[in-house]
Amino acid sequence: MGTGTLMRPLNCEVVETVRHTPHISTLFLEPTPEGIPHPGQFVMVWVRGTDEVPMAVSHFEQGRLGITVQQVGTATRALCDMHRGDGLGIRGYYGNGFTLAKRNALLIAGGLGIAPLAYLYTRLVENGCNPTVCVGARRREELILLEELDGCEPVVATDDGSCGISGTVVDALRNVELEQFERIYCCGPEGMMAKVHSLCKRAGVLSRVEFSLHRYFKCGIGVCGACCIDPLGLRVCKEGPVFSGEVLDGPEFGHYKRDGAGRKVVV
Ligand SMILES: Cc1cc2nc3c(=O)[nH]c(=O)nc-3n(C[C@H](O)[C@H](O)[C@H](O)COP(=O)(O)OP(=O)(O)OC[C@H]3O[C@@H](n4cnc5c(N)ncnc54)[C@H](O)[C@@H]3O)c2cc1C
Ligand code: FES
Structure with missing residues (x-):
């Protein structure tokens, strides 16, 4: 094309x-x-x-x-x-998309982060993979797309305790053995993803986890530079939006991002 x-x-x-x-x-x-x-x-x-x-x-x-x-x-x-x-x-x-696991995988979604992960779930199951899903939202009504997770009983957390564990999806991960998964996929608010990144780093599985970043885009095709992240200048729209935990182990992810005018704003 x-x-x-x-x-x-x-x-x-x-x-x-x-x-x-x-x-x-x-x-x-x-x-x-x-x-x-x-x-x-x-x-x-x-x-x-x-x-x-x-x-x-x-x-x-x-x-x-x-x-x-x-x-x-x-x-x-x-x-x-x-x-x-x-x-x-x-x-x-x-963009690049997630690396598809063959055996087992853990999907971690916070809020609207379930959107790309619901489609990923379908494709993983088609591939014969057996995914585990942890999903968090502010309240029960905001737990969306769970009906798309055919054959899966997700671990659920809500901030207000109206469904599942009372707390965030990060709290729901405390008892999960991250080492057992071939791949870990995460999408949600960046502060939440940064906490998942820390848990994965501590468990020694940074090379197995992939995060989908939502940043400010202008062109969407790698031309304008609006979406570059430090320190390597990777373009989220072109080399991302999916990055491995190792690539994001730098000064920017979880700390600051750039707004439409290129100014740094706290995540
Ligand atoms: C790769 C990628 C995939 C995305 N997928 C989805 C999705 O599936 N569903 C969905 O609802 N949203 C998604 N987003 C976020 C979505 O693009 C923004 O929410 C949207 O651009 C905001 O436009 P607006 O005109 O409504 O808001 P604006 O009026 O431009 O801004 C309103 C507020 O939203 C914030 N905002 C603007 N752009 C973004 C952004 N890219 N990410 C986060 N906050 C932003 C602004 O800082 C401001 O506070 C995705 C973003 C990226 C980069
Ligand atoms: S949005 Fe233009 S380079 Fe990424």
């Missing part, structure tokens, strides 16, 4: 919407960009007249693509307000 095709958004239609909470919805889109997305890859979603924003692939089947959106600002509000028949533009699939 040439760069011209990658740069041009594909016109897509919203064919179905699922509202999980007042601020989180899944949109199913057709048609889809060429090829099959690798779990962890993302699309750039052009909301006409508003903005273009990165979104992880949360579902993919039979030429239908799903994105799960949490309303945090202008573009995500416009997406959550969309209805069947509305149109938007899609570029992708971009």
Whole structure:
């Protein structure tokens, strides 16, 4: 596929919407960009007249693509307000994605971090892998996409104790033997991922854990440099968004990130 095709958004239609909470919805889109997305890859979603924003692939089947959106600002509000028949533009699939485990794996999701991990779960099971899932949310209503985890009873934690363990998903990991897993995958708020990184470092499994980073993107294709992380200058949109624990063992991850103007802001 040439760069011209990658740069041009594909016109897509919203064919179905699922509202999980007042601020989180899944949109199913057709048609889809060429090829099959690798779990962890993302699309750039052009909301006409508003903005273009990165979104992880949360579902993919039979030429239908799903994105799960949490309303945090202008573009995500416009997406959550969309209805069947509305149109938007899609570029992708971009980024590297997760390394697929063959035997067993641990998936650790915090909040909306379940979006790319739900699609990863499906692909791991298709590969004959037996994943264990730990998932955390602020409250019971925000535990979304658990119905996608066919055949799995996830370990659940909620901040307010309304479901599962009372605490964060990191608290739910305290009794889990991280060494037993071939691969560990993590996605969620960066502060939470940094704590998982520390647990993995202590357990000596940094080379087996992969994190999906959500940073501020402009171009999404490695050209503008808006998403570079210290100290190596890796572009989250191109060399990421998935990075191994070893690569993230530096000064930036879990400490600061860059906003739209390139200024450092505390994570
Ligand atoms: C690879 C990748 C995959 C993503 N996947 C998903 C997903 O599956 N579902 C989902 O809901 N969101 C996802 N995001 C985050 C999403 O892109 C942002 O929430 C969105 O760009 C915000 O746009 P806005 O116009 O609604 O908010 P704005 O009005 O631009 O900003 C509102 C607030 O959101 C913060 N914000 C802006 N961009 C980001 C960002 N990239 N990450 C975190 N906070 C941000 C701003 O600092 C501000 O506080 C992903 C981001 C990346 C980089
Ligand atoms: S967003 Fe432009 S280089 Fe990553």
